[in-house]
Amino acid sequence: MTQKIYLDHAATTPLSEEALQEMMPYLKENYGNPSSIYDLGADNKGALLKARKAIAATLQCEPQNIYFTSGGTESDNWALVGIAEQYASRGKHIITSKIEHHAILNTCSYLEKRGYEITYLDVDEQGFVRLDQLKQVLRSDTILVSIMTANNEIGTIQPIHEIGRIVKQSNALFHTDAVQAYGQIPIPLEEWGIDLLSASSHKFYGPKGAGFLYIRDGIRLPSFLHGGKQERGMRAGTENVPAIVGMGKAASLAFETMKERREKETELRDYMIHRMEQEIPYCHLNGPRGKRLPNNVNMSFSFVDGETIVILLDMEGICASAGSACTAGQSVASHVINALGISADLAIGTLRFTLGRQTTKAEIDQTVDALKKILEENRKLNPRFTTFIQNNRKR
């Protein structure tokens, strides 16, 4: 088997060797329950505190502001449903954006069915929320604004600082889904006015099934899982100690190595975008050139179907993802790509490549070479393309 080229780090990252080593004792000999009072348990309790401190250090907050969860989805659900329930007497209006992850959007639908009113902000053609629209829709009964730090499909980094400042002038709280951004860019919580923040371990080289929610002092959320007194009575259930330990290590590493990874990935990202734009006709970059995640390349190609290209790339050992999905025999672009307002033809030919710390220039070259060949062959099979080319020749 040939070596895989993995360019889907926004979907998940491989577990780092360092995090795995840190986890091993807690998968084997240190199996105690952190709630037990004998040594074997106490050692686990210490391990949880160490992970909590490590994560708090990356965000410059106190360890008690970090609550462990099972991942990004749970953190998002807890933040939204928790704030909605806790502050219902103040109002039932929530603001979010059209390009949030489904962990946010589907939780919003759930709340809508329970009498909450949700406003979904539009984005511009690069995926930025419109600040003037945010100011317009904020009301005295708005209890929460939830805007993602960076988008998982197109990599757009939102102006969180400005959004935080606008939200602070209202009664609302500010939550951000930082699952893609955490570990890639610094997030100064205080300066950006963030009240709650979600993150997920498996997006920054930690194990799956662990995440956390940052909750600022003074905000009280109702417990999401009812049971024991874990997480200061806020999230019941015996903690996933090995995964949390791995997440703590991965968090420290992510911040220690952030600068060098960011520089390297930004350079490779821009190189990949440049090669595609130079060598592949009829393509369009989604998301901004500057304020985008260092590892994100999202490109739409006319005259092809994204999912088909992903399958053909997979046959060459390259892992990427599409910005569209085939439902009942028809290609439908994702809600994020649709929100950008590009043509339907471009939208269904959308591909996402997300680089990682192990990605090399050789892999990028191999991928662009393969993509060029696949697109050329695939487009030839499309009658719309051949007609288009013939018409262009006649002119």
Ligand SMILES: *Cc1c(COP(=O)(O)O)cnc(C)c1O
């Ligand atoms: C992956 C992701 C999630 C979900 O996190 P899980 O830990 O997989 O549940 C939520 N939001 C964004 C932006 C993501 O990329």
